[in-house]
Amino acid sequence: MKQEPKTLQEAIVYFSNPDNCREYLIARRWPNGVTCPRCDSPNVTYSPKHNRWQCASHHQNIEDKRRQFTLKTGTIFEDSNVKLDKWLMAMWMVVNCKNGVSSYEIHRAIGVTQKTAWFMDHRIRLALGMEPSEKMVGHIEVDETFIGGRARYMHKADRKRKIHGTGGYGKVAVMGLLDRHSKQVRTMVVPNVRRRSLDPVVRQHVEAGSNIYSDAFKSYTSLQDEYVHQVIDHAEKYVDGQVHTNGIENFWSLLKRTLKGTYVSVEPFHLFRYLDEQSFRFNNRTLTDGQRFDIASRAIIGKRLTFAEVTGKTDFRRPHRLDA
Numbered sequence: 001m002k003q004e005p006k007t008l009q010e011a012i013v014y015f016s017n018p019d020n021c022r023e024y025l026i027a028r029r030w031p032n033g034v035t036c037p038r039c040d041s042p043n044v045t046y047s048p049k050h051n052r053w054q055c056a057s058h059h060q061n062i063e064d065k066r067r068q069f070t071l072k073t074g075t076i077f078e079d080s081n082v083k084l085d086k087w088l089m090a091m092w093m094v095v096n097c098k099n100g101v102s103s104y105e106i107h108r109a110i111g112v113t114q115k116t117a118w119f120m121d122h123r124i125r126l127a128l129g130m131e132p133s134e135k136m137v138g139h140i141e142v143d144e145t146f147i148g149g150r151a152r153y154m155h156k157a158d159r160k161r162k163i164h165g166t167g168g169y170g171k172v173a174v175m176g177l178l179d180r181h182s183k184q185v186r187t188m189v190v191p192n193v194r195r196r197s198l199d200p201v202v203r204q205h206v207e208a209g210s211n212i213y214s215d216a217f218k219s220y221t222s223l224q225d226e227y228v229h230q231v232i233d234h235a236e237k238y239v240d241g242q243v244h245t246n247g248i249e250n251f252w253s254l255l256k257r258t259l260k261g262t263y264v265s266v267e268p269f270h271l272f273r274y275l276d277e278q279s280f281r282f283n284n285r286t287l288t289d290g291q292r293f294d295i296a297s298r299a300i301i302g303k304r305l306t307f308a309e310v311t312g313k314t315d316f317r318r319p320h321r322l323d324a
Contacts, residue, residue, distance in 0.1 A: 011089065129276030137207040142248070144198060
């Protein structure tokens, strides 16, 4: 197999060859040899003419009895007519463009319709949303923010009709936690910024006894019973030695720059996917483009997103992610 790509130019040349696409994905999905994605049997036969495998086992005791499968089966690419070279180039752009890449840019770059590119983007974001398995421990920054349009940019009539409260009215609340040691961030959409919404999230993701750094927001005051909770009052200062939330606020700055500069308008219904995308790039920011792409290509397995789900015709949303 040829040397794997490290830059966008190398990736375009490398993935233009269907054999390279197949070998690249096989090495990550089936490092010990191709197995049937439905029954895990290694007794499979490859047909070069049809570019697919057939399982020798008869699937009588499983729900999906189909014996033939391709590289797309059981991945975010399943049931897509878009060829793998275009899929992989779109994924390369999403995981490596630091400020995100819009569906219009994907549509122009790989030669698909904007509607198709939009759907592809959401399926790729699904792969990037890897759920954390262990609690964060050590020194953790906690903060919340609101995502939505600014009142000063609205027409006077719209502002009068939509704005009836404080700066967060009509916007979506988002919470974030940053591990200072590993420089890893976790984000999630929350129903509101009240204590009953924020407190359980901290306890779910942070090990008891850890050091928690937050601003003076009252929703965090009850954390003192299990954590070493230190507070910075932004009305007085932003840094007091090690007590600050500058790390997570830096992430909010990057996120909002991406949403407003690249995506312009994001529906609350889809916001958690954009959080996953930005978190993935932030958490892997020290890696090379090829290394980030390698991680993303290993995360495409066992995930599926249909057009009915992404357009809201089927309720697929994770309750802890979004309340809308």
